[in-house]
Amino acid sequence: xxxxxxxxKFESDEKSENTKSFKKRYKSKISSELVPLTxxxxxxxxxxxxxxxxxxxxxxxxxxxxxxxxxxPTIVSFLTLIVLQTKFGKKQNKVITHIYxxxxxxxxxxxxxxxxxxxxxxxxxxVLFMLTLSLFLYWGTVNQTIAAGYFLLxxxxxxxxxxxxxxxxxxxxxxxxTSFLMLVISIVASHLRATNKTLNKSFKSANHQExxxxxxxxxxxxxxxxxxxxxxxxxxxxxxxxxxxxEIIEVQNDxxxxxxxxxxxxxxxxxxxxxxxxxxxxxxxxxNYRIKVAKKDKVDVYLMDCRGKSIDEEIHLEGSFREIxxxxxKDKAIIxxxxxxxxxxxxxxxxxxxxxxxxNKKSNVISKMGHELRTPMNSVLGFLTLIxxxxxxxxxxxxxxxxxxxxxxxSLLGLINDVVEISKIQEGLVDIVNTEFNIRDEIExxxxxxxxxxELKGLNLTYDIEENIPERIIADQGKxxxxxxxxxxxxxxxxxxxxxxxxxxxxYISPGKEKIITSxxxxxxxxxxxxxxxxLSDNNYIKDKxxxxxxxxxxxxxxxxxLSLLDGNLSASSEIGMGTKFTxxxxxxxxxVEEDEVTDDGIIKRVNYKVKPKLLLVEDNPISRKVEQKLxxxxxxxxxxxxxxxxxxxxxxxxxxxxxxxxxxLKDMNGLEATKIVRQLSDGNGEIPIIAVTAHSSMxxxxxxxxxxxxxxxxxxxxxxxxxxxxxxxxNAAKVN
Numbered sequence: 001x002x003x004x005x006x007x008x009k010f011e012s013d014e015k016s017e018n019t020k021s022f023k024k025r026y027k028s029k030i031s032s033e034l035v036p037l038t039x040x041x042x043x044x045x046x047x048x049x050x051x052x053x054x055x056x057x058x059x060x061x062x063x064x065x066x067x068x069x070x071x072x073p074t075i076v077s078f079l080t081l082i083v084l085q086t087k088f089g090k091k092q093n094k095v096i097t098h099i100y101x102x103x104x105x106x107x108x109x110x111x112x113x114x115x116x117x118x119x120x121x122x123x124x125x126x127v128l129f130m131l132t133l134s135l136f137l138y139w140g141t142v143n144q145t146i147a148a149g150y151f152l153l154x155x156x157x158x159x160x161x162x163x164x165x166x167x168x169x170x171x172x173x174x175x176x177x178t179s180f181l182m183l184v185i186s187i188v189a190s191h192l193r194a195t196n197k198t199l200n201k202s203f204k205s206a207n208h209q210e211x212x213x214x215x216x217x218x219x220x221x222x223x224x225x226x227x228x229x230x231x232x233x234x235x236x237x238x239x240x241x242x243x244x245x246x247e248i249i250e251v252q253n254d255x256x257x258x259x260x261x262x263x264x265x266x267x268x269x270x271x272x273x274x275x276x277x278x279x280x281x282x283x284x285x286x287x288n289y290r291i292k293v294a295k296k297d298k299v300d301v302y303l304m305d306c307r308g309k310s311i312d313e314e315i316h317l318e319g320s321f322r323e324i325x326x327x328x329x330k331d332k333a334i335i336x337x338x339x340x341x342x343x344x345x346x347x348x349x350x351x352x353x354x355x356x357x358x359x360n361k362k363s364n365v366i367s368k369m370g371h372e373l374r375t376p377m378n379s380v381l382g383f384l385t386l387i388x389x390x391x392x393x394x395x396x397x398x399x400x401x402x403x404x405x406x407x408x409x410x411s412l413l414g415l416i417n418d419v420v421e422i423s424k425i426q427e428g429l430v431d432i433v434n435t436e437f438n439i440r441d442e443i444e445x446x447x448x449x450x451x452x453x454x455e456l457k458g459l460n461l462t463y464d465i466e467e468n469i470p471e472r473i474i475a476d477q478g479k480x481x482x483x484x485x486x487x488x489x490x491x492x493x494x495x496x497x498x499x500x501x502x503x504x505x506x507x508y509i510s511p512g513k514e515k516i517i518t519s520x521x522x523x524x525x526x527x528x529x530x531x532x533x534x535x536l537s538d539n540n541y542i543k544d545k546x547x548x549x550x551x552x553x554x555x556x557x558x559x560x561x562x563l564s565l566l567d568g569n570l571s572a573s574s575e576i577g578m579g580t581k582f583t584x585x586x587x588x589x590x591x592x593v594e595e596d597e598v599t600d601d602g603i604i605k606r607v608n609y610k611v612k613p614k615l616l617l618v619e620d621n622p623i624s625r626k627v628e629q630k631l632x633x634x635x636x637x638x639x640x641x642x643x644x645x646x647x648x649x650x651x652x653x654x655x656x657x658x659x660x661x662x663x664x665x666l667k668d669m670n671g672l673e674a675t676k677i678v679r680q681l682s683d684g685n686g687e688i689p690i691i692a693v694t695a696h697s698s699m700x701x702x703x704x705x706x707x708x709x710x711x712x713x714x715x716x717x718x719x720x721x722x723x724x725x726x727x728x729x730x731x732n733a734a735k736v737n
Contacts, residue, residue, distance in 0.1 A: 034084055037097055040129075041080040044104060048074030069110040076103040094143060104129065105150050109158040123155055228321040230306075233314060234277055236263035248302075248321060250295075266293060280308040280317060290324070301328040373415055379408035411551075413717055418554050421482075425561040432565055433703050434589075437477045439504070440465060441729070446481060446488070447502070449722040453492050454500065461492075463502035469516065470590040478702060479562045480586065484518060486555035487582050491522035493552065494580070498523030506588060516588040519581060526576040536560075536572060559584065612638040613658045613731055618648040618674070619693075620666050624716075628661070628693070631720045637727070643667075645674035652678055655685045658731055662710065664694040664701075672708040679709040689730040693718065 051070040080100050083089035089096060108122040130151055222229055228245035232238050238260050246252050251260055260266075263273045272291055279286045285307040293300050306319025383405035392398045424430050443463055454461040484502070491500045503519045527535070535556050556570075563570050566586050574580040615632060619625040620643045632639045640657070642648050645666045652660065660678075664671040671692060679686050692705040695716045702713045712726055 034090065034093055037093060037100070038081065038084055041077045041084075041100060044129075045074055045077035045081065048077060069107045069114075073103045073107040076100060098143075098146070101130075101147055101150055105154045109154045113158050113161060126151060126155065230262070230320070231309075231316055231318050232262045233316050234280075236261040236273075238262060239311075239316060245321065248323075267291065268294070276304075276306075276317070280306075280315070284308045286319070290328075299325075301325045373412065376408040376412035376415070380405050380412065383408070410717070415551055415554070418551070418558060421558055425558070425565070430562075430565065431700060432476050433478070433700070434474055435477050435706075436472055436474050438471055439469065439473050440471060442477065442481060443502070443504070445722060445725045445729075446485060448725055449719055450485075450488055450492065452721065453489075457492070457496065459492065459495055459497075460499040461488075461502075462499065464504070466505045468506055469504055470588075472590070473516070474589040475516075475586060476566060479566060483559045483562050483584060484520070486559050487520040487584075490552045490555050491520050491524070491580070491582075494524040495522040496524070498579075507585075514588040515585050517583060517585050519583040521579060521581040523579045526578055527572075527574040527580050528576065529574075532572055532574055532580075536570070556582075612636060613727075614638045614640070614656060615727070616648060616651055616657045616660045617641045618643075618645065618661065618666065618671065619663045620644065621663075628718065631718065631723075632661075635720060635724045645669045645671065649674060649677055652685055652688060653681065653683075655683070657688060658734065659727060660688055660690045661693045661727075662690050664692060664705070672704060672710075675705075675708045675710050687734075689734055691726060691730065693723075 048070050052067060052074065076099065080096055083096060084093065105126060108126050111122055130147065223242050225242060226244055228248050229242045230238070230245050231240040238257060241257075246257070249260065249266055251257055263270075267273055269291075276286055276289070279289075285305075287305055289304045291302050291304055293302065301324050303322045303324050304319060305322075306317045309316045309318045383401045386392060387398065387401050387405075392401055443465065447461055447463055450461060488500065488502065499522070501521045503521070505517050507515045507517050509515055535553060560570055563584055563586070568584055568586040570582065570584045572580065572582045615637050617625065617628055617632065617639055619628060619641065622643075625641050625643065629639050629641050640651070642651065643666075646668050648660070648662070651657070662671040662675060666674070671694070675690050678688070678690065689711045690709070692710045692713045693716065694701070694705075694713075705713045711730055714723055714726060
């Protein structure tokens with residue numbers, strides 16, 4: 001099953017593209033200023049190298065002076081090319097241009113001073129160089145006029161020093177002509193750029209006029225918005241703003257607005273200003289920047305968002321403000337209160353250290369299980385994410401993902417139940433409830449419920465109960481089976497090949513006193529003596545900083561806690577490469593021996609129904625009801641469902657059901673009350689088997705169910721194999737009766 005994935009463009013992506021666009025325009029503007037200078041520096045560097053070779057050769061008598069005169073501007077040209085690649089060079093390109101021009105003109109003038117015969121040649125070269133450069137440099141009329149002044153001053157001094165203007169009328173004429181040409185070209189170049197700028201504005205104005213209606217709508221929104229909007233240049237001069245912004249800066253008069261400076265009159269903080277300008281130049285925007293503004297009698301706090309915008313080749317800041325003064329003060333108060341609580345907690349820990357020490361054991365158990373709890377949760381989330389995004393090839397792979405997620409969820413639920421169980425034991429919330437039960441039946445049900453796990457790994461699970469063990473014993477059935485289940489689960493998890501064997505035998509202690517010894521032996525790789533000692537002494541695991549409590553260690557801890565309640569003990573032995581054996585002992589108290597009810601053949605057999613047994617499921621949770629009904633139907637039962645006790649009682653009165661699965665927590669009355677009412681029925685329907693199916697898992701809850709008249713008790717989450725075995729057991733018993 002193929003799935004197409006959509007690519008969604010989020011608002012943050014659009015913002016990022018706008019930022020990139022601004023930075024591109026900003027860099028383009030800087031680049032347009034640097035290109036003419038870069039080309040000129042490259043040209044003069046190459047020309048300087050050529051001059052060093054040729055002029056020194058032809059003018060041997062002034063070789064040192066000529067060499068020096070050409071070497072300096074050549075070096076300056078190379079340095080200019082290097083510096084222009086740096087951030088400093090890009091920012092200070094005008095200063096670098098002046099230095100570069102001075103070095104070139106000084107070189108030419110120096111040569112003229114020593115070789116007056118080259119005056120015309122060098123002056124013409126200087127004029128052509130200056131005029132060509134002036135046509136492409138974007139550095140304003142003032143800078144261009146200063147550059148022309150360099151030429152007039154340097155060549156004028158050189159000519160006067162050598163009396164070149166008086167000796168030759170041609171030199172004087174050429175100097176005056178070139179000087180006039182330099183000034184005219186400078187003025188014309190500036191005028192052309194100004195005209196081009198005006199034409200661009202006119203073109204933009206014409207385009208804006210075509211969209212006047214949209215512009216008016218935008219203008220109305222801009223002016224009437226409750227959000228303060230502003231447009232300023234990098235010098236802080238206000239270009240545009242709306243009424244909401246005027247209220248913040250407390251300026252309404254147009255004359256005052258013209259004199260208002262955002263950085264000097266509002267922020268009044270050079271560090272904040274420099275940070276904003278730096279962010280705009282590097283990233284093109286400032287987001288959620290918190291600023292504090294001191295006013296007459298208070299300090300207001302704002303969040304500023306703005307972006308760089310190029311207008312007429314000048315960078316501006318366009319953005320908005322949000323006042324967060326109230327929220328800022330609230331957060332500050334909360335932080336102060338939390339700090340006070342921290343200090344108070346430290347003092348309390350110093351005064352009453354025993355409180356922390358008593359809870360240390362429990363908290364360490366949970367903290368050391370972080371990895372065990374996160375691992376199945378990560379698996380569940382991972383498989384569900386794959387399913388949600390359609391990342392499966394076909395229906396078989398979908399089922400595989402779903403099955404894997406289910407197994408991980410069951411593993412996580414088991415760990416949570418174990419943590420809750422050990423917490424309840426440590427807090428003294430677990431009582432001993434001794435009941436009479438058939439140990440062979442319970443062992444058969446337990447091993448059958450674990451058979452899917454052993455079959456999956458190819459293990460052989462067997463059990464052996466000595467014949468001298470009474471069929472019915474008196475003990476805490478739930479705790480005995482819980483200890484045994486934990487040991488069996490550990491053995492199955494640790495064993496890769498071979499078998500797991502359960503043995504139950506009786507040991508004589510003294511007259512009237514016997515013990516039942518239960519052993520679980522596997523063929524795993526075994527456990528070292530040091531590790532086995534740590535497992536049997538859970539305090540070592542808790543105190544050891546490097547130890548990690550796994551599910552297996554937690555199972556052993558629960559077994560030890562339960563056995564301490566039952567006055568029992570746990571021991572273990574292991575051999576590397578051969579396997580491990582856990583053994584626990586509890587007191588044996590025999591129950592009443594009841595004669596078996598036999599069939600015509602002389603033995604009790606399970607009844608094979610030709611018609612599907614009809615069950616009534618009483619469950620008020622719609623999801624649980626749907627899941628349980630589906631599982632029971634797949635197991636071979638005919639199932640009716642109701643969601644309240646009243647309807648269940650009415651259906652039972654009709655006498656059409658073989659067994660009832662009763663939830664405890666129901667909306668109209670609980671399952672215990674409903675069971676008591678059913679047991680009072682006098683038409684024979686009151687004897688129908690009722691099994692409690694509930695999330696309550698303590699022995700007290702089990703005892704309450706049995707006292708209310710229920711036949712058996714199963715806790716959620718449901719193990720369908722165990723549930724089917726329990727249902728069949730009571731269906732067979734009812735059929736025999």
